[in-house]
Amino acid sequence: MGELSGKVVVITGASRGIGRAIATRFAREGARLGLIARDQAALAETLVTTGDATVCSAIADVSDARAVHAAIAQLRASLGPVDILVNNAGIVVRDDVLAMSEAEWLQVHAVNTHGPFWLVRACGADLRERRGRVINIASIAGEFGTAKLAAYCSSKHAVIGFTRALAKEWADARVMVVAICPGSVDTDMLKIGMPHGKPDMTPDDIAEVALFLASRAPYAMTGGCVDVHG
Secondary structure (H helix, E strand, O other), X not given: OOOOOOOEEEXXXXXXXXXXXXXXXXXXOOOEEEEEEOOHHHHHHHHHHOOOOOEEEEEOOOOOHHHXXXXXXXXHHHHOOOOEEEEOOOOOOOOOOOOOOHHHHHHHHHHHXXXXXXXXXXXXXXXXXXXXXEEEEOOHHHOOOOOOOHHHHHHHHHHHHHHHHHHHHOHHHOOEEEEXXXXXXXXXXXXXXXXXXXXXXXXXXXXXXXXXXXXXXXXXXXXXXXXXXX
């Protein structure tokens, strides 16, 4: 019996990096996984890593509210009501504020900021009824500023604010809402956002933190932001 045995867990951005690592780790702990991503081929590679776990997948862009609700309906029909939501999907654009296009700015916020909102709305009834857990993958960029990453930093600041507000709003239902703020993780996103950055950890390190928050972490941590950086 794993730490998440029988729990239905929805993970966005599950096709690579941190999302894939969390899916793989949670599968070993007996979770029933609902995986969402945009890249079908890459998501198929994640499915291979989950072994004999119960896994269903849906192709959706988290910035699209209708697509998110359709994906959650599809996953619920196969897995049942959602116990844990991991909002991991994210994108980054590296550019000067004056050079960045309007479309780039809006897209970063559509995915990183609006995506978690749409997922929470789609899964909210289940999470409240089941005293579930929401784990938002924020970033060290949500606590500090970085040149040429204004869109990404502001979107992750928003994720932290959303986490804190939702934790208070759903306190009546004892839904635990937390954020993880990783530093430099060895992912494709780091190579885009910080081309010369040296990773301090692997996606598996973040998956271990996510497992703790999804299973053993006390409710008293709700509204908190777990820093995984120096």
